[in-house]
Amino acid sequence: MGVHGDELKVAITAPPVDGQANAHLVKFLAKQFRVAKSQVLIEKGELGRHKQVKIIAPQQIPTAVAALTE
Helix, strand or coil: CEEECCEEECCCCCCCCCCHHHHHHHHHHHHHHCCCHHHEEEEECCCCCCCEEEECCCCCCCHHHHHHCC
């Protein structure tokens, strides 16, 4: 996970088949933000490479994300 322009770039190893990559992304982000998977919502881009994700009530802000807000 790292900053790429004004976006956060996350490398997922799961194939983009049957929503596996999205499921892995949600699991990864939930762990990083210390929230339940149900609190990670893919709002836009579910079928594309670029996504807009909403994290509800994050318990922790990862360093890479904090860098985007500065």
